[in-house]
Structure formats: structure tokens, C-alpha cells
Amino acid sequence: MKVSRQKWSSNFSEWFDRVLSEAEIYDYGRYPVKGVGVWMPYGFKIRQNIINLIRRLLDETGHEEVLFPLLVPEDLLRKESEHVKGFEREVFWVTKGGEEELELKLALRPTSEVAITFMESLWLKGYSQLPKKFYQIVSVFRYETKATRPMIRVRELTTFKEAHTVHMTYEEAAKQVEEAVQIYSKFFDNLGIPYLISRRPEWDKFAGAEYTIAFDTLMPDGRALQIGTAHHLGQHFTKAMDYKVTKADNTSDYPHQTSYGISDRVVATVIALHGDDHGPVLPPR
Numbered sequence: 001m002k003v004s005r006q007k008w009s010s011n012f013s014e015w016f017d018r019v020l021s022e023a024e025i026y027d028y029g030r031y032p033v034k035g036v037g038v039w040m041p042y043g044f045k046i047r048q049n050i051i052n053l054i055r056r057l058l059d060e061t062g063h064e065e066v067l068f069p070l071l072v073p074e075d076l077l078r079k080e081s082e083h084v085k086g087f088e089r090e091v092f093w094v095t096k097g098g099e100e101e102l103e104l105k106l107a108l109r110p111t112s113e114v115a116i117t118f119m120e121s122l123w124l125k126g127y128s129q130l131p132k133k134f135y136q137i138v139s140v141f142r143y144e145t146k147a148t149r150p151m152i153r154v155r156e157l158t159t160f161k162e163a164h165t166v167h168m169t170y171e172e173a174a175k176q177v178e179e180a181v182q183i184y185s186k187f188f189d190n191l192g193i194p195y196l197i198s199r200r201p202e203w204d205k206f207a208g209a210e211y212t213i214a215f216d217t218l219m220p221d222g223r224a225l226q227i228g229t230a231h232h233l234g235q236h237f238t239k240a241m242d243y244k245v246t247k248a249d250n251t252s253d254y255p256h257q258t259s260y261g262i263s264d265r266v267v268a269t270v271i272a273l274h275g276d277d278h279g280p281v282l283p284p285r
């Protein structure tokens with residue numbers, strides 16, 4: 001590789017690959033599965049510091065951390081048709097257990113709306129239990145068909161922080177989306193990442209959402225990169241799963257939900273945006 005080809009300012013993509021490997025942050029493209037990377041000790045520490053920051057911001061705003069199974073049964077995933085249509089081509093399936101074909105295919109979660117809504121319907125039955133704010137930091141799998149990129153577009157997202165909330169009314173859920181935007185703003189401010197917040201057009205909103213608010217940043221090569229999203233899910237999932245909550249007047253209704261997520265992309269952005277032609281530079285935090 002010629003040095004001139006690896007400059008942050010003139011050839012970001014090669015600069016990034018070289019930094020990840022030479023600083024021993026993330027080994028990408030050598031493990032024999034496409035679209036997955038290996039966090040090496042130094043990279044793991046950077047990632048851990050970023051996780052600690054988002055965990056603190058969520059914990060201090062009343063979010064509770066949970067851990068759901070990686071496997072989602074096919075019939076559950078298919079409950080919300082718009083959602084499943086959005087993810088259908090991206091799902092990895094487990095179809096065998098040992099030598100036996102499974103009667104019910106199991107998906108490796110591409111995200112957890114249906115899995116979490118299913119358990120919420122068992123746990124949260126009355127209005128006095130709401131609002132409820134859960135989050136988890138887990139691996140999710142997406143069979144990306146566009147060109148994969150280390151941390152930026154992977155098939156196993158190992159640092160997927162997804163928050164899921166339940167509310168009695170549309171307005172309360174809309175307020176929660178605003179809180180999510182504030183939390184992410186603080187998070188990116190702390191990391192020194194500039195962003196633009198925008199409401200996505202219909203064609204670009206999350207599958208099964210009323211609306212999506214997204215954060216975009218500008219990478220050194222001038223390309224925009226979506227680094228986080230917050231979705232108002234309305235009653236789409238609760239209706240699809242016939243999940244009702246008893247209200248104060250003893251009638252019942254489908255609750256409203258939100259979800260918001262960030263991924264390994266944030267780690268990539270921290271490394272990318274603070275670097276220069278000499279190599280990576282990390283914010284002191």
C-alpha cells in the first residue's frame with residue numbers, strides 16, 4: 001500500500017481499514033464469515049467506554065436493562081406484517097437442531113420489537129405499570145446485501161443498544177421519542193460527534209413505525225452516515241399482538257410504544273471523525 005493512499009483527508013476508507021488493523025482495534029475480513037469482525041483488546045476497551053457512557057445516560061433516565069434470547073420463533077416474527085416485510089430479506093434463520101429439521105424456524109433477531117412486545121404483554125397489564133422503559137446491549141444479525149464495511153455495515157452488529165418503551169397514549173410515546181433524541185444528543189456531544197437530526201421521509205422510516213427521527217453525521221469522505229434512530233411505533237405492534245392494557249376507567253386499550261437504537265457504527269464514527277493524516281486520535285473520555 002502506498003502511504004498517499006491511506007490518508008484520512010484523501011482516502012478515508014483505506015485509512016480506516018489500516019487504523020483498525022495496525023492499532024489492533026478490530027480484525028475485519030479475516031475471520032471466515034462475511035460481514036463479521038473481531039474486537040481485539042484495545043478496540044474492546046474503546047467499545048466498552050462508549051457502552052459505559054450510553055448505559056449511564058439510560059440508567060439515569062429510568063431505563064431498565066434486560067437481556068432477551070437471541071432466537072425469535074418465525075410465527076412471532078411474522079405477527080407484524082409491515083415489520084417483517086421490512087426485515088424479511090435480512091433475516092438469518094436457524095432451521096436445524098443437530099440432524100433434525102426444526103418444525104418451527106428460529107430467526108436470529110434482526111431487532112427485538114416483537115420479542116419484547118410479547119413479554120411486555122405478559123408483564124405489563126395495567127396502566128399503573130406504565131410507562132416502562134427497557135433496553136439491552138446485544139448482538140443482532142442482519143443479512144446485509146450491500147457492500148459490508150468494518151463496524152459500519154456488518155452482518156453481526158455486536159454493539160446493538162436497543163431501547164423499547166411502552167406508554168398509555170400516543171402523546172406520551174411522542175414525548176419519549178423526544179427524550180430519546182435528548183439522550184442521544186448528549187451521548188454524541190460527549191463523544192464529540194457532530195450530527196444532524198431529521199424526521200425521515202415515509203419511504204425511509206423503520207418498518208412498522210409511525211415515524212422515525214434519525215441522527216446523521218458526515219464521514220471524512222463527505223458521505224452521510226446514519227448513527228442512531230428513534231421510532232414512534234404507535235400501536236402497530238401491540239395491535240398486531242392483541243396486547244391491551246387496563247386503563248384507569250377500567251376500559252382497556254392497546255398501548256403505544258417507541259424504540260431507539262445505536263450500534264458499532266458509533267465506535268467507527270469516534271475513530272473516524274477525530275483522526276487525521278497521522279493516524280487515530282481518541283477523545284480523552
Ligand code: A5A
Binds near residue numbers: 113152153157163231
Ligand atoms: N429497533 C430499532 C431501534 C432499530 O433497529 N432501528 S434501526 O434499524 O434504525 O437500527 C438502529 C441503528 O443501527 C441505525 O440507525 C444504524 O446506525 C445502526 N445499524 C443498522 N444496520 C447496521 C449494520 N448493518 N451495521 C452497523 N450498524 C447498523
